Amino acid sequence: MIAEIVATGEELRLGSVVDTNSAYIARELTDLGIHVTRHSCVGDDMDTLVSLFIEISNRADVAVVTGGLGPTEDDLTAAAAATAAGVELKLDLRALEAIENFFKARKRSMPSSNRKQAMLPKGAECIINPIGTAPAFLMKMGRCRFFFLPGAPLEVKRIMSDVILPKIADLWGKDRSVFLTKTLCVFGITEAETGERLEAVGGKFPGVRVGLRAVFPIIQIKLYAKGTDDTALQRQLEDASGWVLNKFGNKVFSVDGNAMEVEIGNLLRQNKATLGVAESCTGGLISDWITNVSGSSDYFLLSAVTYSNDAKVRILGVSADTIEKYGAVHEETAKQMAAGVRRISGATYGLSTSGIAGPTGGTPEKPVGTVCIGLATPEGVRGMQYNFPYQERWRNKSIFAITALDLLRRELLMKQDKVHIS
Amino acid sequence: MIAEIVATGEELRLGSVVDTNSAYIARELTDLGIHVTRHSCVGDDMDTLVSLFIEISNRADVAVVTGGLGPTEDDLTAAAAATAAGVELKLDLRALEAIENFFKARKRSMPSSNRKQAMLPKGAECIINPIGTAPAFLMKMGRCRFFFLPGAPLEVKRIMSDVILPKIADLWGKDRSVFLTKTLCVFGITEAETGERLEAVGGKFPGVRVGLRAVFPIIQIKLYAKGTDDTALQRQLEDASGWVLNKFGNKVFSVDGNAMEVEIGNLLRQNKATLGVAESCTGGLISDWITNVSGSSDYFLLSAVTYSNDAKVRILGVSADTIEKYGAVHEETAKQMAAGVRRISGATYGLSTSGIAGPTGGTPEKPVGTVCIGLATPEGVRGMQYNFPYQERWRNKSIFAITALDLLRRELLMKQDKVHIS
Numbered sequence: 001m002i003a004e005i006v007a008t009g010e011e012l013r014l015g016s017v018v019d020t021n022s023a024y025i026a027r028e029l030t031d032l033g034i035h036v037t038r039h040s041c042v043g044d045d046m047d048t049l050v051s052l053f054i055e056i057s058n059r060a061d062v063a064v065v066t067g068g069l070g071p072t073e074d075d076l077t078a079a080a081a082a083t084a085a086g087v088e089l090k091l092d093l094r095a096l097e098a099i100e101n102f103f104k105a106r107k108r109s110m111p112s113s114n115r116k117q118a119m120l121p122k123g124a125e126c127i128i129n130p131i132g133t134a135p136a137f138l139m140k141m142g143r144c145r146f147f148f149l150p151g152a153p154l155e156v157k158r159i160m161s162d163v164i165l166p167k168i169a170d171l172w173g174k175d176r177s178v179f180l181t182k183t184l185c186v187f188g189i190t191e192a193e194t195g196e197r198l199e200a201v202g203g204k205f206p207g208v209r210v211g212l213r214a215v216f217p218i219i220q221i222k223l224y225a226k227g228t229d230d231t232a233l234q235r236q237l238e239d240a241s242g243w244v245l246n247k248f249g250n251k252v253f254s255v256d257g258n259a260m261e262v263e264i265g266n267l268l269r270q271n272k273a274t275l276g277v278a279e280s281c282t283g284g285l286i287s288d289w290i291t292n293v294s295g296s297s298d299y300f301l302l303s304a305v306t307y308s309n310d311a312k313v314r315i316l317g318v319s320a321d322t323i324e325k326y327g328a329v330h331e332e333t334a335k336q337m338a339a340g341v342r343r344i345s346g347a348t349y350g351l352s353t354s355g356i357a358g359p360t361g362g363t364p365e366k367p368v369g370t371v372c373i374g375l376a377t378p379e380g381v382r383g384m385q386y387n388f389p390y391q392e393r394w395r396n397k398s399i400f401a402i403t404a405l406d407l408l409r410r411e412l413l414m415k416q417d418k419v420h421i422s
Numbered sequence: 423m424i425a426e427i428v429a430t431g432e433e434l435r436l437g438s439v440v441d442t443n444s445a446y447i448a449r450e451l452t453d454l455g456i457h458v459t460r461h462s463c464v465g466d467d468m469d470t471l472v473s474l475f476i477e478i479s480n481r482a483d484v485a486v487v488t489g490g491l492g493p494t495e496d497d498l499t500a501a502a503a504a505t506a507a508g509v510e511l512k513l514d515l516r517a518l519e520a521i522e523n524f525f526k527a528r529k530r531s532m533p534s535s536n537r538k539q540a541m542l543p544k545g546a547e548c549i550i551n552p553i554g555t556a557p558a559f560l561m562k563m564g565r566c567r568f569f570f571l572p573g574a575p576l577e578v579k580r581i582m583s584d585v586i587l588p589k590i591a592d593l594w595g596k597d598r599s600v601f602l603t604k605t606l607c608v609f610g611i612t613e614a615e616t617g618e619r620l621e622a623v624g625g626k627f628p629g630v631r632v633g634l635r636a637v638f639p640i641i642q643i644k645l646y647a648k649g650t651d652d653t654a655l656q657r658q659l660e661d662a663s664g665w666v667l668n669k670f671g672n673k674v675f676s677v678d679g680n681a682m683e684v685e686i687g688n689l690l691r692q693n694k695a696t697l698g699v700a701e702s703c704t705g706g707l708i709s710d711w712i713t714n715v716s717g718s719s720d721y722f723l724l725s726a727v728t729y730s731n732d733a734k735v736r737i738l739g740v741s742a743d744t745i746e747k748y749g750a751v752h753e754e755t756a757k758q759m760a761a762g763v764r765r766i767s768g769a770t771y772g773l774s775t776s777g778i779a780g781p782t783g784g785t786p787e788k789p790v791g792t793v794c795i796g797l798a799t800p801e802g803v804r805g806m807q808y809n810f811p812y813q814e815r816w817r818n819k820s821i822f823a824i825t826a827l828d829l830l831r832r833e834l835l836m837k838q839d840k841v842h843i844s
Contacts, residue, residue, distance in 0.1 A: 019445070023438075036435055038464050283713025287709070291819075301729055301730040302730065304726055307722050315766060360716060
């Protein structure tokens with residue numbers, strides 16, 4: 001079964017809005033085991049829409065089209081579908097009732113322009129939209145079943161999961177396959193090496209396919225299993241995931257596709273521990289990530305973004321002599337920052353960064369991409385230096401921040417193991 | 423002149439990556455006055471690529487294609503272009519030299535697989551890629567000039583602005599119109615009201631077209647002028663921009679399309695002033711934004727992300743009685759935070775935030791979306807409360823952060839005016 005995806009709208013054609021619907025629909029169709037061959041994006045132009053629909057009706061078995069079902073004059077999708085199929089537009093009473101009910105439920109009267117949204121191509125099957133005024137609809141043209149959806153991403157997701165995906169799965173009949181995925185997140189290894197280490201998966205787990213996705217600075221390993229037996233597939237995925245975990249050890253920071261800051265939060269909670277951060281080069285990014293997790297106030301006490309040397313001395317109690325002697329970007333300074341923020345925040349752990357994010361500020365001894373990280377624990381404090389090859393500020397800020405968090409993660413894991421052993 | 427855009431790659435076809443290149447290219451071509459009719463996205467499949475290129479060669483005057491120029495076997499774009507044009511692939515010596523130089527400059531030896539990237543369709547014109555190994559190239563098929571680019575967004579942007587856009591502008595010849603744009607950034611007014619206030623622009627400046635783009639939490643006002651006389655267009659845009667500035671007053675925070683943190687940096691520098699920030703609900707976001715600007719260490723001294731009440735008291739010297747009496751989210755607490763961070767950092771200005779970003783933690787008196795902001799200046803300290811209607815954590819963090827920075831911006835502008843008057 002071959003599928004195509006179409007996104008319509010002037011804002012998409014002109015590039016003022018990035019189309020995220022098509023990627024979402026592609027993922028969902030792929031997960032159902034359907035082969036998506038092409039995405040197209042066109043504006044609100046009658047001739048272009050009609051010729052695209054006719055092309056697709058000869059080329060694909062399923063098409064999902066988003067956008068152009070609104071009440072205004074530039075919403076042409078239904079009219080273009082009717083023209084392409086050679087039928088008239090016709091008032092659909094079920095669609096009209098749904099639109100009227102939408103306004104009734106919100107205690108508003110229906111503007112007359114919304115009546116247009118109930119005009120569907122003759123022979124189309126109306127699909128009720130539970131969260132918007134634009135009804136979706138299904139119609140066959142040539143060899144292809146077209147699903148027409150509104151363009152608002154929330155409505156697309158709701159109608160896809162409630163109606164379209166089950167309908168498409170039914171079209172498969174008894175050949176229908178189940179498609180399961182599992183995402184492991186890895187940090188501290190190149191994409192190439194990750195790929196090499198995973199080469200054996202196919203041989204060991206014949207039903208499991210592996211995909212890699214580098215989302216700087218981490219890599220997602222996706223395991224896919226396709227078949228007809230849910231339970232067997234689930235077991236296959238778990239086995240493969242166990243094998244990967246074994247192969248990558250604690251370079252895997254999540255087996256559920258979670259972000260680093262979510263895993264750090266879970267570990268701090270499990271350890272009944274709290275965190276204080278002293279950031280220089282990461283400039284608040286670590287703190288911003290951690291506080292993106294709802295409930296982080298349970299374990300996150302303080303980040304001191306001490307950008308100036310003076311602030312490092314005055315707020316964190318770093319020794320002015322140390323900065324004078326070694327500079328701000330040094331393990332010794334990072335250690336004193338970590339110990340300082342642990343002390344002033346009263347947290348279990350103190351974590352610090354001091355480095356050169358660039359693009360300026362590098363020296364031959366400490367080039368752009370150098371970072372020193374300090375970690376203060378109840379047992380003591382240590383400092384490390386890392387050198388990354390990047391020149392862009394955002395890349396360095398990200399990789400410095402995740403390197404620091406990964407150091408803390410390993411410490412927390414070790415602590416947990418000790419607790420389990422003792 | 424009609425243009426089409428093509429994005430290739432399995433990760434795009436499957437939806438695991440959202441294609442942002444096509445929207446960027448569409449905006450750039452539109453700004454040149456070229457009519458983009460269609461974007462297509464296909465995977466790394468020879469038949470699909472060849473038939474798409476042949477279709478476009480009969481339909482468009484210009485096509486920009488991204489992706490599939492890498493060194494691996496699944497990179498098929500050059501081979502597909504050759505097949506579609508009915509020519510052979512041929513080693514391009516200029517391309518090979520550029521790839522060799524790329525590795526030489528990085529003191530690495532060239533893997534033999536990269537030689538494949540210098541195999542271009544016979545008759546194609548090589549376009550050197552200054553920041554990657556994949557050369558771009560230009561070739562004509564049917565009525566259409568195809569520009570083939572690598573897929574990495576940074577490389578796309580660099581090659582487009584350096585080479586492709588000037589080349590396409592030249593294709594217009596003497597009919598070529600100049601297309602100038604100017605972007606003003608506005609905060610603190612709804613999109614609908616911004617639109618209404620701008621309605622008169624068309625009447626007053628007949629040559630100028632207005633576009634609005636809401637990039638939460640700000641709005642970009644784009645002024646476009648198209649014609650043949652550079653100087654006249656520039657003057658038209660300046661006049662229209664002056665009119666808009668007059669209409670929106672200091673709600674306009676940039677007349678150059680700059681981010682708020684860039685404008686804040688410029689103003690602090692002009693005022694020879696420094697900044698300390700005390701963040702609670704914004705969790706380091708203000709600090710992260712400010713330090714995204716290279717050179718921000720000149721004026722940014724400290725952000726204390728005091729997430730716990732204890733840290734507010736211990737680090738910033740907020741009175742425990744105040745927090746007890748009014749709570750952490752209160753103007754009085756915000757004032758003491760701002761004054762505290764100003765004092766401990768030694769900065770000219772202290773700025774603070776304390777609020778409820780949600781989705782949990784709201785109360786009937788202080789619902790999610792409430793934020794208190796404090797601003798300490800050499801003249802004194804003041805505190806304000808704002809209520810925003812959002813429930814999502816990221817939206818609230820963003821709008822709290824920009825509201826605080828906007829308050830500081832207005833203070834710095836006022837200061838400047840006073841200096842100018844005196």
